Amino acid sequence: MIQRPQTIYLLAAAIFNFAVFFTSLYSRAMADPVQWIGWGLAISLTLVVIVSIAAIFLYNNRKKQLTVVKTATYFQIIALAAVGGILFSLGGFGAYLLWEVAGTLFICLALLMLWLAGRGIKKDEDLVKSMDRIR
DSSP states (O other): TTSSHHHHHHHHHHHHHHTTSSSSSHHHHHHSSHHHHHHHHHHHHHHHHHHHHHHHTTTOHHHHHHHHHHHOOOOOHHHHHHHHHHHHHHHHSOOHHHHHHHHHHHHHHHHHHHHHHHHHHHHHHHHHHHHHOOO
């Protein structure tokens, strides 16, 4: 059903990933002379947003929803790796990169939300399996 906690987690993950596009981290990534890192970040974030929203509507098929959420988690890890590359190319973590680190925090929070959604879907699947055994 749409009112499950996983839906909130998936929606929050999509919002956090979409918010990265409006941070200085994204603008710095696109201004980087090594263009593939910025494009890799943009593509992986877009894929996570699309896949997260698509996973919301797969509530009737929990196994497929769990597979889609795992796929989104893999794309999120790719985005996190791209952000790590961007931050280290800017000179590492420091006080002058506070807003870039805030963009990284959005990506980490989205990864946490995807993990919580996957855990909730697995819990629901286990609950349905246990009810089937009782019958």
